[in-house]
Amino acid sequence: MYFRIILMFLLALSQSLGEDYYKLLGLEKNADQKEIRQAFKKLAVTHHPDKNNDDPEAHDKFIKYTTAYEVLKDPELRKKYDLYGEEGLNDANKRHNYHSYSYYQNNFGIYDDDPQVVTLNTNDYDDNVINSEKIWIINFYSPMCSHCRHLAPIWRRVAKDLEGVVRIGAVNCEDDWNLCRRLGIQSYPTLLYYPKNSHHGVRYTQEKSYDTIVDFIFERLDVNIEQISKSKWNQLINGNLIDNKSILIFTCGKNRQCFTADERLKIAAIFENIIDTGIIDCDKINCGEILSSTTGAVFLSSEENDLWTPVIFNDIDDVEILVHEILQQLPEPQELTANDFKEIEERLGLEDSNDNGWLLCFYIGHATELDLQLKRLPSIIHDVNLGKLNCAKYSNLCGDLNINRYPMWGVLKSGGAFELSHGKSTINDVAKFAENAIKAENVWALSGDKILSILKRQRGNEVWFIDWYAPWCPPCIQFLPELRKASLEFDKSIIHFGTIDCTIHSSICRQYNIKSYPTAMLINGTVTSQFTMQKTASNVVEFINEAMNxxxxxxxxxxxxxxxxxxxxxxxxxxxxxxxxxxxxxxxxxxxxxxxxxxxxxxxxxxxxxxxxxxxxxxxxxxxxxxxxxxxxxxxxxxxxxxxxxxxxxxxxxxxxxxxQYLPVKVKELNGETLGKKVLNSKKEIWLIDYYAPWCGHCQTLEPHFIIGAQLLEGIVRFGRLNCDNFRSECVNAGVRGYPTLILYLPKGKNGNSKRKDLHISATTAEQIKNEVFNVVNVNNKYRDEL
The missing domain is CATH 3.40.30.10 (Glutaredoxin)
Incomplete structure (x- = not known):
């Protein structure tokens, strides 16, 4: 009977909430913006009325899909919908229109699948772009914007041709309007250029053509190509490298193919932090007999060989070919054995270890292309050791580490933690994973034994925040970087962060009744607290702090x-x-x-x-x-x-x-008459007045703090409010120029002849109101004494 009542209640509740937008789009309640967009696109290209002319209900059905998408993609509307259902939405927020079939087919999320264009959002924008050691240029666009669609093939070409030179990004402002609004994006497309180590983007205002954009970038490339002197040239060709670092020298002069100035900048930028670059004018300096008249560049390696010889590039005038040839000359990525891995892990686990983390590539078969990718990574990420491990040789270790596809990337962190990447294997995605994972030293991919010891309370007083996930689950992959970001806010001595891959540890997940992903919880001794908030870093931090204190x-x-x-x-x-x-x-x-x-x-x-x-x-x-x-x-x-x-x-x-409303000290609602009699002409009482307008959002936010302030200052200050919509002249006379305005009125004095003092209070919280008023009262000792 009880369950029947509950079922009837839930049915009634669902009917009162109206259409289930999540179910309509085939989504889970925790779907992220990208999943919402992808789900809607899939429905749009299948159920669009243009493709279903024989279905008289096609238009109405598609209106429902569009309405659901418009609500769920907007964070504020989605929040209202989650709280109150359809009834919580204003009709004005429901957009009963849609685009043509070709829009959803061709232009919906323009850069989602481009490997060279890094799609950014609110969660990772600051971490990746702000204060980066690489130059960024970012395209803020709307799929509905015709100029944005016109720019798309140009932007893709720029990203492809300048891969490794600068980072090319894109932000879909239809999906991430909060980020675009924060950055002041008011039209599409808007391009922002971020120099190295910059906190603020520079707006690109020139023509949005391929040549103009590339010229703009090359004019601002901050790379050093050293002018080689005669003495240094002689030193270098005799094998005396500066700081024992490899160097590529462009040998220029009559009939020599030493590339254009922009091409040299491009090559130097690609190899920045990997090798040095220089240029020599062979018409002014004798480049020696080792170089033919067609030599355009020479590579001098820092590797120690019994017979030292430079690598000479003749008749090469293609940048990509030269880059490939130079990569071939660089030292092979370090090949690790199972013993090497264990030794590095133990060394990193020592408290006094000064070793940087390791980015490791796990592979089988031939690693030629992977080697080239590994060789290019130092130009993007710094202070990270790189290595590779052949799982065909060391299958037991790879099995213990849960390596189940190839290639697969992982990091060994300072402190001994290990974590695997579940994202794409493009150079940009690998670099992004390595940078974020190595910083998050306190996030551990847990082994089966460690999981059981935590869950069975065998780890003493350790506190763990655990994330149960599946690599195939998009919200799980979205949550992992948020978890890493949250871990940076806590010391290891306070709490550890662990991840459990339920495709690997399926029996443990079943044993502990994990039925959905991601599932997160805080385990503190015998107390387990479920994390049920929206899965962002700030919410994780808030949840942990609240659970522990x-x-x-x-x-x-x-x-x-x-x-x-x-x-x-x-x-x-x-x-x-x-x-x-x-x-x-x-x-x-x-x-x-x-x-x-x-x-x-x-x-x-x-x-x-x-x-x-x-x-x-x-x-x-x-x-x-x-x-x-x-x-x-x-x-x-x-x-x-x-x-x-x-x-x-x-x-x-x-x-x-x-x-x-239920607190004992009330705030007096004033009018023009009571303001004059009780406040402006008072000889003894101190008044704090809130001049407000009912439509003002900041006034509404301040109101509860003002009420709390009245409790804190009971017996010292009286509190009142005046509605400036109703009493405009009084507000003008008080010097109110914006809402809310707080003015503290000090008494005239006992004889009533002195002018009443009024002081503006800038506080916005109850505690600030209390402190600021106390400071005024304490400075004016005569008022304090009278009180």
Missing amino acids: PTVFRLNADNYYQTLGRKKSKILWAVDYFAPWCGPCQQLTPHWTAVAKIMKILPNIKIASVDCQSDVNLCRSQGVNSYPNIRLYPMGSEGLNKAVIYEGARDSTSLMTWIG
Whole structure:
């Protein structure tokens, strides 16, 4: 009977929420922006009315797909939909239109599959672009923009021809409008150029043609081609290399093919941080008998040979051929044995180890092309050791490391952690993985034994944040870099981060009832806390900090009646009754935590939560039958005698404003008359006035902080608000030029003759309001004494 009631409730709830947009597009609730776009594109090219003329319902069906996509791709609309369903969306937000079939077929996510163009988003933009040691130029575009589509083949050609010279990126502003808005992108396409180690992009304003863009880049290439003097030339050809570093020298002069200036810059940029480059004018300096008249370049290797000979490039006038030939001359990537791997792992695991991490390529068969790729990686990533390991020879080690495809890339990190890449094997993707993974020293790919020792509480007082994932799962791959980023915020002595590949450890995943990916949890001794928030680095950090140092009081069957059941009349409790599987509950979690953090400044306010999945009987006894269920137990009542149920918007500002209505010290709502009598003409009282407008978002955000400030300054300052939409002349006379404006009015004095002082307060939080007002009162000693 009970399950039948629940089923009927869920059915009614689903009907009230309207169309299930996730189900309509064939998505999971945790789908990322790229998955949403790809799912919609797949439906668009199959179900577009242009291709289904015989279906009279094709138009209406496609409107549903389009509406679902428009909502889910927009973070704010998606958030409202997740909280309130279709009813939470305004009709104005539902766009009942769509593009032609050819748009979805040819122009939807223009650069998604281009290996040379790095697609960037909010999560990885700063990490990859800001302060990079490589030059970046990035195309901010919209697939709906005809100029963007016209630029696309040019952009691809630039990316292909300048691979290894600069990093070529793209941001789809339809999918990532938050990032584009933050960077001030107002038209499409917009190109931003980032010099090396730059924090800010320079807007490209020239013609968007291939030649002009390439010329723009070459004019700004920051690479050094040394002018070789006669004495240095003689030194070099005698085998005396500077700092024992290989060097490529362009030998120029009459009839010599030493490439154009731009081609030399391109080659030098490709080999930056790998070899030095120089240029010599053989018409002015005798280049010697070793070079023929057709020699365009000579490579002088730092490798020690019994018979030292330069490598001479004759009759080569193609950049790609020369680059390939030079790569062939570079030292082979270090071939590691199983023993080498173990020794490096042990060395990195030592506390006093100064070794940098290792990027390793695991392969079978011939590694010729991989060798060339490994040789090019130092031009992109620095201070990383490179090596390769043949899994045909060392199959046991590769099996232990869960290597199951080839080639496969992994990193050994300082501290001894090991992690595998599950992304593409393009040079850009490998470099991106290596840079981020090696920095995240505290993220471990866990072995079966280590997993069991953690789960069976055999690792003492260690705290672990565990991510259960599957490599085939797109949200899992999206979450891994977020996990690495979050790990940088914590010391190893506080918490470790571990990943569990459920395709490898399937029996353990089944044993511990892992049914969806990614699943994340915090294991702290005997306490396991499920991570149910949106899977971003900031949310992981927030979750861990809250779990280890909670501001939200955790009520359960053991302490509920001893604490809330015995509530005193001077205490206010606000409680969130939730279920971990509930989507709106998950959306609420960070807002509820934010409320607790702000409200904790008031000792008589308690913010709490109850997990109704763990404590079913407790929630049932309180009549909780839907989630989240937010209740307030106000001051003036004791125990559970009185409860007020919240039914408003579930964001932190709305929640705090609601709680503020039940606080004892009230903020006086003023009008023109009371402002003059009570505030401007007061001889003794100090007033803090909030001049606001009802439509002002910042005013709404400040309101709960203002109410809390009134509690903190009870007996010292009186608080009031004036609506400037209704009393414009009073606000103008007060010098209000924007909303909200806080003005502190100090008393005239006992004789009433002195002019009343007014001071503008710049605070935006309750604590700032308290501190700033205290500073003013303490400086003005006479007011403090009178108080």
